[in-house]
Amino acid sequence: MPKPTPATLDEIDRRIIDTLQGDFPLCDRPYAAAAQRLGIEEGELIARLQSMLARKVLTRFGPMFQIERMGGAFVLAAMAVPAAEWDRVNSAVNAFAEVAHNYRRESALATPFNMWFVLATETKEGIAAAVEKIETATGLPVYPFPKLKEYFVEMKLVVRNAGEGA
Protein backbone atom coordinates (compact mmCIF):
# COMPACT_ATOMS: atom_id res chain seq x y z
CA MET A 1 0.00 0.00 0.00
CA PRO A 2 1.57 3.35 -0.97
CA LYS A 3 2.30 5.61 1.94
CA PRO A 4 -0.34 8.37 2.03
CA THR A 5 0.78 11.97 1.97
CA PRO A 6 0.31 13.61 5.36
CA ALA A 7 -3.15 15.13 5.46
CA THR A 8 -3.65 18.85 5.74
CA LEU A 9 -6.45 19.39 8.20
CA ASP A 10 -7.57 22.69 9.54
CA GLU A 11 -9.11 23.18 12.94
CA ILE A 12 -12.68 22.59 11.71
CA ASP A 13 -11.70 19.34 9.93
CA ARG A 14 -10.11 18.12 13.14
CA ARG A 15 -13.17 19.00 15.18
CA ILE A 16 -15.40 17.20 12.66
CA ILE A 17 -13.33 14.02 13.01
CA ASP A 18 -13.17 14.27 16.79
CA THR A 19 -16.88 15.03 17.17
CA LEU A 20 -18.48 12.61 14.71
CA GLN A 21 -16.65 9.45 15.75
CA GLY A 22 -19.04 7.18 17.52
CA ASP A 23 -21.97 9.54 17.36
CA PHE A 24 -24.04 10.65 14.42
CA PRO A 25 -27.66 11.80 14.68
CA LEU A 26 -30.63 9.77 13.45
CA CYS A 27 -33.05 12.46 12.34
CA ASP A 28 -34.36 14.01 9.14
CA ARG A 29 -31.35 16.23 8.59
CA PRO A 30 -28.49 14.64 10.52
CA TYR A 31 -25.78 16.73 8.86
CA ALA A 32 -27.63 19.90 9.85
CA ALA A 33 -27.90 18.66 13.44
CA ALA A 34 -24.23 17.66 13.58
CA ALA A 35 -23.18 20.93 11.93
CA GLN A 36 -25.07 22.91 14.52
CA ARG A 37 -23.11 21.19 17.28
CA LEU A 38 -19.92 22.12 15.45
CA GLY A 39 -21.03 25.69 14.89
CA ILE A 40 -20.92 25.44 11.10
CA GLU A 41 -23.48 25.21 8.28
CA GLU A 42 -24.92 21.91 7.03
CA GLY A 43 -23.50 22.54 3.53
CA GLU A 44 -20.04 23.19 4.92
CA LEU A 45 -20.04 19.94 6.91
CA ILE A 46 -21.07 17.94 3.83
CA ALA A 47 -18.50 19.73 1.66
CA ARG A 48 -15.73 19.12 4.21
CA LEU A 49 -16.60 15.42 4.51
CA GLN A 50 -16.60 15.16 0.70
CA SER A 51 -13.23 16.89 0.57
CA MET A 52 -11.68 14.67 3.27
CA LEU A 53 -12.98 11.58 1.46
CA ALA A 54 -11.64 12.85 -1.87
CA ARG A 55 -8.24 13.51 -0.26
CA LYS A 56 -8.37 10.05 1.38
CA VAL A 57 -8.05 11.62 4.81
CA LEU A 58 -11.16 9.59 5.51
CA THR A 59 -11.60 6.29 3.76
CA ARG A 60 -15.24 5.87 4.72
CA PHE A 61 -17.93 7.81 6.49
CA GLY A 62 -20.85 5.62 7.41
CA PRO A 63 -22.49 3.36 9.97
CA MET A 64 -20.65 0.37 11.42
CA PHE A 65 -23.12 -2.44 11.75
CA GLN A 66 -22.63 -5.24 14.23
CA ILE A 67 -22.78 -7.94 11.61
CA GLU A 68 -21.86 -10.69 14.05
CA ARG A 69 -25.01 -9.95 16.06
CA MET A 70 -26.95 -10.33 12.83
CA GLY A 71 -25.58 -13.77 12.01
CA GLY A 72 -22.65 -12.63 9.92
CA ALA A 73 -19.00 -13.39 10.52
CA PHE A 74 -15.59 -11.74 10.40
CA VAL A 75 -12.43 -13.85 10.30
CA LEU A 76 -8.81 -12.82 9.98
CA ALA A 77 -7.07 -14.90 7.30
CA ALA A 78 -3.52 -15.26 6.08
CA MET A 79 -1.69 -16.63 3.07
CA ALA A 80 1.95 -17.39 2.32
CA VAL A 81 2.42 -15.79 -1.08
CA PRO A 82 5.70 -16.27 -3.02
CA ALA A 83 7.17 -12.87 -3.93
CA ALA A 84 7.15 -13.68 -7.66
CA GLU A 85 3.42 -14.40 -7.52
CA TRP A 86 2.46 -11.47 -5.34
CA ASP A 87 0.69 -9.31 -7.95
CA ARG A 88 -1.32 -12.14 -9.43
CA VAL A 89 -2.46 -13.46 -6.05
CA ASN A 90 -3.12 -9.97 -4.71
CA SER A 91 -5.44 -9.11 -7.62
CA ALA A 92 -7.23 -12.44 -7.35
CA VAL A 93 -7.79 -12.03 -3.59
CA ASN A 94 -8.94 -8.42 -3.84
CA ALA A 95 -11.52 -9.37 -6.48
CA PHE A 96 -13.62 -11.08 -3.79
CA ALA A 97 -16.32 -8.94 -2.18
CA GLU A 98 -15.78 -10.87 1.08
CA VAL A 99 -12.21 -9.55 1.40
CA ALA A 100 -11.37 -6.34 3.27
CA HIS A 101 -8.26 -4.77 4.73
CA ASN A 102 -5.74 -6.76 2.76
CA TYR A 103 -2.19 -5.99 3.93
CA ARG A 104 1.26 -7.23 3.05
CA ARG A 105 3.04 -7.70 6.36
CA GLU A 106 6.46 -8.74 7.49
CA SER A 107 7.41 -10.51 10.70
CA ALA A 108 10.54 -10.89 12.78
CA LEU A 109 9.44 -14.44 13.48
CA ALA A 110 9.88 -17.21 10.98
CA THR A 111 6.29 -17.21 9.75
CA PRO A 112 5.62 -17.85 6.08
CA PHE A 113 2.52 -15.66 6.18
CA ASN A 114 2.92 -12.35 4.38
CA MET A 115 -0.63 -11.55 3.20
CA TRP A 116 -3.26 -10.85 5.82
CA PHE A 117 -6.85 -9.85 5.26
CA VAL A 118 -10.28 -9.97 6.84
CA LEU A 119 -13.10 -12.10 5.47
CA ALA A 120 -16.59 -10.77 6.12
CA THR A 121 -19.60 -12.89 5.21
CA GLU A 122 -23.33 -12.73 5.81
CA THR A 123 -23.40 -16.11 7.55
CA LYS A 124 -20.90 -18.01 9.69
CA GLU A 125 -20.92 -20.81 7.11
CA GLY A 126 -19.95 -18.31 4.42
CA ILE A 127 -16.37 -18.15 5.75
CA ALA A 128 -15.51 -21.70 4.70
CA ALA A 129 -17.05 -21.11 1.28
CA ALA A 130 -15.05 -17.89 0.83
CA VAL A 131 -11.82 -19.64 1.85
CA GLU A 132 -12.48 -22.36 -0.71
CA LYS A 133 -13.23 -19.85 -3.49
CA ILE A 134 -10.02 -17.92 -2.81
CA GLU A 135 -7.99 -21.14 -2.73
CA THR A 136 -9.45 -22.17 -6.07
CA ALA A 137 -8.79 -18.76 -7.63
CA THR A 138 -5.22 -18.44 -6.35
CA GLY A 139 -4.06 -22.04 -6.18
CA LEU A 140 -2.69 -21.32 -2.70
CA PRO A 141 -3.98 -22.32 0.74
CA VAL A 142 -5.84 -19.76 2.85
CA TYR A 143 -5.50 -20.04 6.63
CA PRO A 144 -8.37 -18.60 8.67
CA PHE A 145 -7.59 -17.44 12.22
CA PRO A 146 -10.94 -17.45 14.02
CA LYS A 147 -10.96 -15.40 17.16
CA LEU A 148 -11.20 -17.09 20.53
CA LYS A 149 -12.13 -14.00 22.47
CA GLU A 150 -12.72 -10.37 21.62
CA TYR A 151 -10.96 -7.99 23.98
CA PHE A 152 -11.19 -4.53 22.50
CA VAL A 153 -12.07 -3.25 19.09
CA GLU A 154 -13.14 0.33 19.25
CA MET A 155 -10.61 2.90 18.22
CA LYS A 156 -11.23 6.58 18.39
CA LEU A 157 -8.67 9.04 17.20
CA VAL A 158 -7.95 12.48 18.50
CA VAL A 159 -6.54 14.65 15.76
CA ARG A 160 -3.92 17.17 16.80
CA ASN A 161 -1.80 19.72 15.06
CA ALA A 162 1.67 18.55 14.12
CA GLY A 163 3.95 19.48 17.00
CA GLU A 164 1.10 19.71 19.47
CA GLY A 165 2.27 17.48 22.31
CA ALA A 166 0.15 14.85 24.05
Next chain:
Amino acid sequence: MSANDDLDRRLIVATQAGLPLVPRPYHALAEQLGTTADEVMVRMNAMEQFNLTVQLYLSDCFYYF
Protein backbone atom coordinates in the same frame (compact mmCIF):
# COMPACT_ATOMS: atom_id res chain seq x y z
CA MET B 1 -35.44 -14.76 5.73
CA SER B 2 -38.05 -12.29 6.94
CA ALA B 3 -38.75 -8.98 5.24
CA ASN B 4 -37.09 -7.21 8.18
CA ASP B 5 -33.93 -9.26 7.93
CA ASP B 6 -33.83 -8.59 4.24
CA LEU B 7 -34.19 -4.85 4.79
CA ASP B 8 -31.34 -4.98 7.33
CA ARG B 9 -29.19 -6.79 4.82
CA ARG B 10 -30.04 -4.36 2.03
CA LEU B 11 -29.35 -1.44 4.35
CA ILE B 12 -25.88 -2.79 5.10
CA VAL B 13 -25.18 -3.22 1.41
CA ALA B 14 -26.54 0.25 0.62
CA THR B 15 -24.31 1.91 3.24
CA GLN B 16 -21.21 -0.19 2.62
CA ALA B 17 -19.50 2.67 0.80
CA GLY B 18 -20.75 5.12 3.42
CA LEU B 19 -23.71 7.25 4.39
CA PRO B 20 -24.98 9.37 1.45
CA LEU B 21 -23.52 12.88 1.69
CA VAL B 22 -26.80 14.65 1.04
CA PRO B 23 -28.89 16.74 3.47
CA ARG B 24 -31.39 13.91 4.00
CA PRO B 25 -29.31 10.73 3.84
CA TYR B 26 -31.90 8.48 5.49
CA HIS B 27 -34.54 9.65 2.99
CA ALA B 28 -32.12 8.93 0.15
CA LEU B 29 -31.54 5.40 1.49
CA ALA B 30 -35.29 4.90 1.95
CA GLU B 31 -35.98 5.87 -1.64
CA GLN B 32 -33.25 3.55 -2.87
CA LEU B 33 -34.59 0.65 -0.78
CA GLY B 34 -38.30 1.25 -1.37
CA THR B 35 -39.16 2.05 2.24
CA THR B 36 -39.64 5.10 4.47
CA ALA B 37 -36.99 7.24 6.15
CA ASP B 38 -38.57 6.44 9.53
CA GLU B 39 -38.17 2.72 8.84
CA VAL B 40 -34.52 3.26 7.84
CA MET B 41 -33.84 5.13 11.08
CA VAL B 42 -35.65 2.50 13.16
CA ARG B 43 -33.72 -0.31 11.48
CA MET B 44 -30.40 1.48 11.84
CA ASN B 45 -31.08 2.15 15.48
CA ALA B 46 -32.12 -1.47 16.10
CA MET B 47 -29.14 -2.90 14.26
CA GLU B 48 -26.76 -0.75 16.17
CA GLN B 49 -28.52 -0.83 19.50
CA PHE B 50 -25.32 -1.49 21.39
CA ASN B 51 -23.26 0.98 19.60
CA LEU B 52 -24.73 3.59 17.30
CA THR B 53 -21.60 4.73 15.60
CA VAL B 54 -20.48 6.52 12.57
CA GLN B 55 -16.87 5.61 12.14
CA LEU B 56 -14.28 7.66 10.39
CA TYR B 57 -11.37 5.61 9.24
CA LEU B 58 -8.23 7.63 8.83
CA SER B 59 -6.08 6.32 6.02
CA ASP B 60 -3.18 4.25 7.27
CA CYS B 61 -4.69 4.10 10.76
CA PHE B 62 -7.17 1.26 10.65
CA TYR B 63 -6.27 -1.74 12.73
CA TYR B 64 -7.84 -5.16 13.01
CA PHE B 65 -7.13 -7.53 15.85
